[in-house]
Amino acid sequence: MYTFVMIKPDAISRKLVGRILTMIEDQFKIVKIRSKTLTVPEVEKLYAEHQGKPFFNRLMNAYADKLTIGLILEDGGDAIGKMKRLAGATHPKDADPATIRGKFGIDVPDNSIHASDSFDAFIREAAIYFEDIV
Numbered sequence: 723m724y725t726f727v728m729i730k731p732d733a734i735s736r737k738l739v740g741r742i743l744t745m746i747e748d749q750f751k752i753v754k755i756r757s758k759t760l761t762v763p764e765v766e767k768l769y770a771e772h773q774g775k776p777f778f779n780r781l782m783n784a785y786a787d788k789l790t791i792g793l794i795l796e797d798g799g800d801a802i803g804k805m806k807r808l809a810g811a812t813h814p815k816d817a818d819p820a821t822i823r824g825k826f827g828i829d830v831p832d833n834s835i836h837a838s839d840s841f842d843a844f845i846r847e848a849a850i851y852f853e854d855i856v
């Protein structure tokens with residue numbers, strides 16, 4: 723199956739992209755990859771489920787008009803669940819040190835990586851970056 727990942731601006735500015743991609747490639751095949759500066763409506767689409775929450779403005783400040791990298795990943799099994807496990811807990815201080823957020827995340831919202839949490843989210847999120855999803 724497939725999943726979508728976004729490498730967040732904090733990871734790009736701290737030059738962690740290579741190390742994060744290595745961790746991803748150890749477990750997945752990269753099907754698509756591109757860099758993209760997100761617009762305000764694209765951040766709203768990416769984080770549609772969080773609109774109206776107290777931290778939503780923080781997400782907008784962290785991601786709008788900033789460079790990100792989008793990936794579609796393939797795996798023989800449950801790519802979505804496996805990638806969420808590799809990403810680790812939302813807050814880096816709670817994340818297992820073997821996970822991407824545990825290794826590289828610094829705080830919220832700057833936890834280095836986003837990963838889709840459902841098939842519907844994968845379709846919506848991947849469409850922000852890629853015209854033909856798979």
Ligand code: CDP
Pocket residue numbers: 772777780781811812830831832833836837839
């Ligand atoms: O990314 P994940 O699915 O683990 O967490 P979420 O609860 O769906 O929240 C989405 C993103 O919002 C997180 O990855 C954080 O970057 C950010 N966030 C935040 O800034 N403050 C919070 N209290 C919770 C989440």
Ligand code: MG
Pocket residue numbers: 839
């Ligand atoms: Mg989430």
